[in-house]
Amino acid sequence: MKLKNEQLRQRILISATELIIKDGIEGTSTVKVARKIKMSQSNIYSYFKNRHELLIAVFKYQQQKLIANLAPLLNSQLDPISQIESLINGVIQFGTQNFDTIRVIIIFRNQPSLRTTLPTINEDPFFIKLFELIKNYQDQGIVKSINAEFLVEGAFSIINNYLLANTTGELSFNKLSTDEVVSLVKDLILR
């Protein structure tokens, strides 16, 4: 794909992201995306076969944005606790700057029918590495030995709740520090 086309593809994905956040997944159609970026609907179909493929591409695009920020934090030099803290802090820092990305991931994962069509952990090198690491920490008795995907999703939910409460400026939530959130997530996942 040429650079120009890749830029157009990205414009479609960003515009679809904005629509999903504004109108929800069900309220997002290729017609609306086309109208938003003044492009013909058929042109969108030259990038994405259908609406569902566009939606999945939006999810992947946003997830990759998150992964690109977290991947450099995987550091085999770190002891387990420091590694875990670094990743939790990484998601909080990233989410503070890119809350739309976190929101879109949560919106997709909270939709039962879409959830099962999302890419799995084994389709991405970062997640493969991350879950190998968690398995390793579980074998060492550091992380709880229950379903690792469930633990990671739980951590992600807590961080999302924190970012959400900060976004809306709920006063009582503002009294919560990043360190307290990191500590809560650690209590959730560590043994």
Place this chain on the structure above:
Amino acid sequence: MKLKNEQLRQRILISATELIIKDGIEGTSTVKVARKIKMSQSNIYSYFKNRHELLIAVFKYQQQKLIANLAPLLNSQLDPISQIESLINGVIQFGTQNFDTIRVIIIFRNQPSLRTTLPTINEDPFFIKLFELIKNYQDQGIVKSINAEFLVEGAFSIINNYLLANTTGELSFNKLSTDEVVSLVKDLILR
């Protein structure tokens, strides 16, 4: 309000709930609700002043359904840990039978602009009692002394993740027992 009218009001709320789950909040309008239950839009406006008031009424209706199931579990005879376990189990049991209620609450609370217009804790006797109890447990050093609303929302998110994974039949999640979820939520909120 006469019984007949109260039944009609409920039909509107249930139909709006179904629409919110299918089409999202933004995809739910008074026109669509009216069409769904073959009623005139003006008739809906005789029950709810406007779309926003209808939405808030849906949230309250579903939250009251949850509260009606949890309120009998508040039992001053129980020791703190048993009380907390009983409440966590109560939400899981209720959510297993009424996942739509949990989903609607989550959908509303994940929407930053709506979130700030939802009823607060101080508007409901159950929540007033619940948060007094938590404050009491915090003073006793049993529950973590960080923002209680954040703790409760975190617990609710973990339970939602569990119900969601069970709904979609994600195989790996099914290996997770209710007891393990209760134990995780306890690790999150207890000191």
